[in-house]
Structure formats: C-alpha cells, structure tokens
Amino acid sequence: MPTPPFPRPEDAENAFYEALEKGDLEAMMAIWADDEDVVCIHPDGQRLCGHAQIRHGWQSLFASAPRLTVRIGERVAWLGGMLAVHSLQETFFAEGDPEPRGPVLVTNVFIRGSDGWRLLSHHASPGAEEGNGDTDGDAQPRVLH
Amino acid sequence: MPTPPFPRPEDAENAFYEALEKGDLEAMMAIWADDEDVVCIHPDGQRLCGHAQIRHGWQSLFASAPRLTVRIGERVAWLGGMLAVHSLQETFFAEGDPEPRGPVLVTNVFIRGSDGWRLLSHHASPGAEEGNGDTDGDAQPRVLH
Numbered sequence: 001m002p003t004p005p006f007p008r009p010e011d012a013e014n015a016f017y018e019a020l021e022k023g024d025l026e027a028m029m030a031i032w033a034d035d036e037d038v039v040c041i042h043p044d045g046q047r048l049c050g051h052a053q054i055r056h057g058w059q060s061l062f063a064s065a066p067r068l069t070v071r072i073g074e075r076v077a078w079l080g081g082m083l084a085v086h087s088l089q090e091t092f093f094a095e096g097d098p099e100p101r102g103p104v105l106v107t108n109v110f111i112r113g114s115d116g117w118r119l120l121s122h123h124a125s126p127g128a129e130e131g132n133g134d135t136d137g138d139a140q141p142r143v144l145h
Numbered sequence: 146m147p148t149p150p151f152p153r154p155e156d157a158e159n160a161f162y163e164a165l166e167k168g169d170l171e172a173m174m175a176i177w178a179d180d181e182d183v184v185c186i187h188p189d190g191q192r193l194c195g196h197a198q199i200r201h202g203w204q205s206l207f208a209s210a211p212r213l214t215v216r217i218g219e220r221v222a223w224l225g226g227m228l229a230v231h232s233l234q235e236t237f238f239a240e241g242d243p244e245p246r247g248p249v250l251v252t253n254v255f256i257r258g259s260d261g262w263r264l265l266s267h268h269a270s271p272g273a274e275e276g277n278g279d280t281d282g283d284a285q286p287r288v289l290h
Contacts, residue, residue, distance in 0.1 A: 037221045039232045045273030047234070047250050049221070076182045076194070078256070078265060080227035085254050087184045087266055089192070105192050107252045107268040109230050111223070120223060121232055123252040125270030128190030 004030050005116025009077070009084035012110055012117045017070050023062040029055055033111045033118040041123040043104050066094045073103075084110040084117065089127060103127035149175050150261025154229035155222070157255055157262045162215050168207040174200055178256045178263040186268040188249050211239040218248075229255040229262065234272060248272035 006012040012031055019027035032038050032051065040054045041047045048057045075088040086108045092101040109121035151157040157176055164172035177183050177196065185199045186192045193202045220233040236247040254266035 037223075039221055041250050041252075041270070045250065045271050047219075047272060074192075076184055078182075078228060078254070080225045082225035083223060083228040083230060085228060085230065085266065087268070105186050105190065105268070105270075107186075107254070107266060109223070109252070109254075121230065121252060123232070123250070123268050123270070125186070125250075125268070126190050127192060 004118060005113060006031075006118070007116055009079065009086065009110040009117045012119055013086060013108055016108070016119060016122070017072065021067075021069055023065075023067070025055070025059055025062055028058050031119045033113065033120045035111065035120060038119070039121045039123070041125070043124045043126050045125075068095075069093045071100075082112050083120070084112075086110075090124070149263060150258060151176075151263070152261055154224065154231065154255040154262045157264055158231060158253055161253070161264060161267070162217065166212075166214055168210075168212065170200070170204055170207055173203050176264045178258065178265045180256065180265060183264070184266045184268070186270065188269045188271050190270075211242075213240075214238045216245075227257050228265070229257075231255075235269070 004015070006015060015027065016031050019031065029051065032054065036050055038051065038054060039047065039049055040057060042057060042061070046057060048054045071091045071093070073089050073091065075086055078085045088106050090102055090104040090106055094101065104124050105127045107123040108119065110117045111120040149157070149160070151160060160172065161176050164176065174196065177199065181195060183196065183199060184192065184194055185202060187202060187206070191202060193199045216236045216238070218234050218236065220231055223230045231253045233251050234247070235249040235251055236245045238245055249269050250272045252268040253264065255262045256265040
C-alpha cells in the first residue's frame, strides 16, 4: 500500500482504490486532504462534507458491502499546478459473483500540498450503461501548467 | 447574458445556469472549453464526451424538458491557477409547479485559457435528500495559488 503524501495525483487515486478494495478505513482517510471542505458523494446520492462525515460514510460502507475489486476505465485526466481532476468509470466485481456491477461514474479532484497530492473531492454516481471496459489507467494526464 | 471567455470561473458557471434556464443551446455550447476531452454527465447517468455528444445531449434535454429555473446552494469552490472546481447542489423549479425538484449534486470543473475561464467537466447526479436551501453563490472561492 503506498502511503501519503503522494508524488502524483494518480498515486493518490491508486491508493484510494486499494483502500476501497481492502475496506481499510484508516488508509482511506489518510488519502484525503487536510481541508475542512473535502466532499465525498456516494452513488446512493449522499453528499458528505468534512472528515467526520466522510469517515462515517466509508465506515458504514465497509461494514455492509461485500469484498469488492474495482476496474477503472475511460479515464480522462487534467493536471494543473495545484489541482488535478480525473473523470473515470468504476466497474465492481463482488467476491464469488462473475457479473460486473456498474458502471459508476466518478469525478476525483486532487490538491497539491507542500509535500504531495491528496484527495479533495470524490463524486460517484450510477452510470446508465456498461462502458467498453477499456482500462487506460496508465494514460498520461494532460499537463496544463 | 455574459459572453465567453469569462474572467472568473463563477462567471462561466453563472452563464451555464443562465443558458440552462433559457434552453439556449448556442450559449450553452459557447461556455465549454475548446478541449477534445470535455465531459458532461447528466443526472440520468449518461456520460457524454466531446463537443458533439455534449451538444446532442443538451439539444435533447432542451427539446424535452419543461422551462426550469435553478437555485444553487451548498457551494464549495476551489481555485487553482489553471483549474477551478465547484461542488454544489442544484434545485429546480418547473414553470407552474411550486414543488422543487432535486437536489441534483454537481461537480463543475473549469479551465483557464489565455483569455479566461471555460467549462471542462460537468458531473450531475441525483441527490438523496433536499439540501437546506442556503444559497451561497456569492461565497468567495478558496485561492490555492
């Protein structure tokens, strides 16, 4: 498991999905920026603001959800000097179930601190149809600065 | 109607909602960045990429939806040198119907070009419950650079 701070936004994103797959609450919370306005929107339409709400949300989710693996696809990445934004699709696979679940549409926002990148906002919502399954997690972000 | 380019991200956002309320397709499309990777996610879970798909999406929506007014609330704004991100809630009011529709949870991403700010990504999804209705559209964004 990579540990924060992260040298690139994609390192923070990879750690986010690793924590999600492991159901590791402490690793998940360590990825978030030290910013009172952090925002996390889950696919059920809950909009959680601040670390306390976000922690409680992941705690509930990890307690109730089956063990999941996540495939990331359709990623578009924009990289600024202080902010980075990734738009992507998540597809989930539950243990023992070969049928994929999703897609979930995601906008992840990262912020650069003095020592690296952390997660500022995670917006996830149900997608209307299955994506084409291409994984382009290695695609290079567009550098804007 | 303000015209692009916009001196501040919030000017682009205000123009976006003005175009949405008017059902003005040309004004809506003029707000988007000249970037092949622009992304627009509507609350029905459609993820539209590129100007052609995005135009077609708004054209269909404007042709079918009733005339709407939009109230913006719960806005959190992050401002970097090249990218700006706003997280907010939309509440809609249809003509002749006093009942609000929503909330819709939104992450708007703006990019700064040589001459001003335009919209790069709009992610809208159904919210689980009505927000408290506070409008803080005049709140100052956090400046990160």
